[in-house]
Amino acid sequence: MQRALVERSQAGDLDAFTQLVKAFAPRLHGVANLILRDSEIAQDAVQDALLMGWRDVRALRNPDAFEAWLRRLTVRACYGVARKERRRNRVELHVMPDPGRSSSPDATAELAERDWLYDVLGRIAIDQRVVIVLHYYLDLPVTEVAEILDIPYGTAASRLHRGLEAMRTSMRVSPVPAPAPAEERSA
Amino acid sequence: MNDQRSFEHSLADRMEEERRGAQLPDAFYQGFQDRAGGVRQRPRWLALIKEPPMRTSSSLAVGSPMARVVAIAVATLLLAAVVAGAGIAGSRLLAAEEADFPTGTFVAAEWSDRFVEFNEDGTCRWVDAPGPADGGGVPCTYEVDGDLHTQTSYEMEEVLSYPPATYRWEFDGEYLTFELHGDDTSTWRRAYYEEQPYRYVPDPRLAVFADFDIAAGTEILAGHTDLRVAPGAEVPTNALADQNLSVGRVAGADIAAGTILTPDLFAAEETDFPTGTFVASEWSPRAVTFRDDGTCHWDFTPGVGAGMPCTYAVDGDLYTETGYEWEATKQHAPATYRWTYDGDLLTFELVGEDQFTYRRAQYEEQAYRFVPEPRIAVLAAFDIAAGTELVAGHTVPLVVPGADVPADAFIDKDLVAGRVAASDIPKGEPITPDLLVTE
Numbered sequence: 001m002q003r004a005l006v007e008r009s010q011a012g013d014l015d016a017f018t019q020l021v022k023a024f025a026p027r028l029h030g031v032a033n034l035i036l037r038d039s040e041i042a043q044d045a046v047q048d049a050l051l052m053g054w055r056d057v058r059a060l061r062n063p064d065a066f067e068a069w070l071r072r073l074t075v076r077a078c079y080g081v082a083r084k085e086r087r088r089n090r091v092e093l094h095v096m097p098d099p100g101r102s103s104s105p106d107a108t109a110e111l112a113e114r115d116w117l118y119d120v121l122g123r124i125a126i127d128q129r130v131v132i133v134l135h136y137y138l139d140l141p142v143t144e145v146a147e148i149l150d151i152p153y154g155t156a157a158s159r160l161h162r163g164l165e166a167m168r169t170s171m172r173v174s175p176v177p178a179p180a181p182a183e184e185r186s187a
Numbered sequence: 188m189n190d191q192r193s194f195e196h197s198l199a200d201r202m203e204e205e206r207r208g209a210q211l212p213d214a215f216y217q218g219f220q221d222r223a224g225g226v227r228q229r230p231r232w233l234a235l236i237k238e239p240p241m242r243t244s245s246s247l248a249v250g251s252p253m254a255r256v257v258a259i260a261v262a263t264l265l266l267a268a269v270v271a272g273a274g275i276a277g278s279r280l281l282a283a284e285e286a287d288f289p290t291g292t293f294v295a296a297e298w299s300d301r302f303v304e305f306n307e308d309g310t311c312r313w314v315d316a317p318g319p320a321d322g323g324g325v326p327c328t329y330e331v332d333g334d335l336h337t338q339t340s341y342e343m344e345e346v347l348s349y350p351p352a353t354y355r356w357e358f359d360g361e362y363l364t365f366e367l368h369g370d371d372t373s374t375w376r377r378a379y380y381e382e383q384p385y386r387y388v389p390d391p392r393l394a395v396f397a398d399f400d401i402a403a404g405t406e407i408l409a410g411h412t413d414l415r416v417a418p419g420a421e422v423p424t425n426a427l428a429d430q431n432l433s434v435g436r437v438a439g440a441d442i443a444a445g446t447i448l449t450p451d452l453f454a455a456e457e458t459d460f461p462t463g464t465f466v467a468s469e470w471s472p473r474a475v476t477f478r479d480d481g482t483c484h485w486d487f488t489p490g491v492g493a494g495m496p497c498t499y500a501v502d503g504d505l506y507t508e509t510g511y512e513w514e515a516t517k518q519h520a521p522a523t524y525r526w527t528y529d530g531d532l533l534t535f536e537l538v539g540e541d542q543f544t545y546r547r548a549q550y551e552e553q554a555y556r557f558v559p560e561p562r563i564a565v566l567a568a569f570d571i572a573a574g575t576e577l578v579a580g581h582t583v584p585l586v587v588p589g590a591d592v593p594a595d596a597f598i599d600k601d602l603v604a605g606r607v608a609a610s611d612i613p614k615g616e617p618i619t620p621d622l623l624v625t626e
Contacts, residue, residue, distance in 0.1 A: 012228055014220070014223055014224065018216065018219070018223075021216065021219055022216060025211055025215065025216070025219075026209040026210050026211050027206065029209065030205055030206060030209040034202075034205070043211070043215055046215075047218060047219055050219055050223070051219070051222055051226055054223045054226060054228065055227070055228055055229055055234075056228075056229055056234040056237060056238045057228065058228060058229060058230065058231040058234040058235075059229075059234035059235050059237070059238035059250050061247060061248055061249060061250075061251075062243070062246065062247075062249075064248075065241070065243045065248030065249065068241070068243055068248070069241060069248065069249050072241060114204075117197075117198065118201075132198075136202040137205060138206075139202075139203075139206075144243075147241070147242060147243055147244075148241075150239070150241065164194070164195065164198075167194075167198075168194060171194075173487050173495070
């Protein structure tokens with residue numbers, strides 16, 4: 001099914017490509033969101049990646065590699081956006097708590113811990129963050145991460161190891177914050 | 188090892204939760220279709236050349252390395268041919284072709300505190316005496332045509348009506364010089380351009396310089412110093428950037444003219460810098476201890492982790508953190524802060540520069556309150572209703588005055604987690620066994 005859609009896309013069928021987009025975009029957005037830590041900027045990055053995909057889909061020799069290729073385009077777009085954001089001196093962004101979730105103390109603590117974890121993730125170098133996101137969020141083996149990033153296996157493994165180490169170090173000196181009082185949260 | 192595994196499992200679990208909830212609004216897909224409708228697909232041969240090759244499981248999945256190599260070789264040959272042709276034609280048409288006008292900050296090469304900034308967008312700014320008194324200098328605009336530089340406008344109240352003036356410029360990689368080309372009815376501007384060459388300053392920073400030789404023991408006056416722009420690499424991190432900081436201080440040794448002033452050049456002053464333990468005055472677990480022997484220690488979560496050992500020196504109202512040991516950064520450049528203490532609150536204000544933003548946040552973010560007889564206690568992080576089962580976020584370990592805390596208050600928040608509040612516990616209350624339901 002996917003193969004047929006890719007082949008139709010290569011023949012210029014935008015509807016077929018849009019079906020592929022609907023299947024893959026949410027996860028790609030998840031990847032971009034964790035790398036860039038801003039949902040809207042991540043959406044822009046994914047859109048850019050998908051447009052590049054649509055433009056160059058005929059470069060795909062093996063239609064089964066379509067998803068891996070889209071991941072690569074997304075990571076490449078994220079790097080581009082991150083470079084632009086750094087030039088604009090933009091401050092790192094925030095992960096907002098999901099308003100639909102319960103605000104019981106347990107959930108609040110969980111949210112705080114989640115935000116803190118992502119805050120720590122945002123503090124490490126982007127090269128390491130990308131490897132961590134691909135490995136843990138997409139559940140990809142390191143070999144596949146290395147293929148997507150076009151780097152040797154050893155480099156990917158080293159970035160993963162150092163990234164986790166940096167996160168742990170950052171957590172030690174900046175532990176999970178206490179949640180604000182209930183009335184402050186609702187204000 | 189177990190900690191590492193648990194951290195990785197925790198990370199993996201969080202990521203899995205995120206993955207499960209991944210979704211995008213319909214507007215995203217509509218936006219994509221609208222944009223994609225305006226994008227033409229590349230023909231296969233071009234896409235194969237343009238898209239970097241990608242391999243999956245060792246087989247080529249995307250792009251064509253061979254086509255890229257051939258395309259690059261052909262493009263290089265064509266480009267070389269074009270460049271060679273243009274070079275030959277250009278050399279015949281133009282005897283000497285222009286170089287790029289340099290942009291950046293340039294200081295007057297002679298003994299002066301004047302500098303000028305030329306920006307790539309065609310704006311510029313002349314500054315005669317950096318600092319608050321100068322009011323930001325004189326903004327201007329300029330254009331460059333070959334070796335001719337024209338100042339097209341400048342904003343100085345008294346001389347707004349002066350027409351543009353053109354100068355022939357030269358830059359040897361370090362010095363930028365100007366020579367009048369035609370007329371300039373503004374003698375002010377002409378003096379600025381022609382009086383002397385300007386030296387390029389990479390990574391410019393403001394610093395206080397000794398304007399004269401200053402003998403040891405001399406009380407420094409405003410006229411002894413000058414605020415100038417200097418290359419960042421030549422300016423110590425704790426250099427003074429405000430002349431007022433040196434006024435009234437006494438030179439601790441002979442200071443040669445042209446020296447950049449740093450706090451260690453002054454004679455030590457009597458100080459009553461307070462020692463002891465201080466906590467962040469706002470709601471935060473951060474605490475710092477200053478000892479008489481010049482050592483200090485930051486605690487970010489009292490009772491958990493080793494914190495950060497440091498050393499410090501105090502000279503009058505200037506406090507310098509001379510070193511710290513934090514494995515994550517390994518940065519040890521000193522930084523100087525001006526301190527004040529009103530008997531209760533200790534505050535710090537940066538003097539010069541601190542390359543370590545985390546440390547700057549520690550010092551400047553808030554005031555620190557002195558804690559007599561400090562001890563660690565686990566406090567309620569917010570109002571807790573009776574019957575609530577306590578989780579990690581309900582409590583926080585803080586450094587508090589020993590007299591304010593019952594002797595049996597918990598000092599380890601892990602011992603409190605999972606216990607149930609026996610009564611309402613207000614925010615800030617030390618957690619003691621009698622506030623919890625007996626297990």
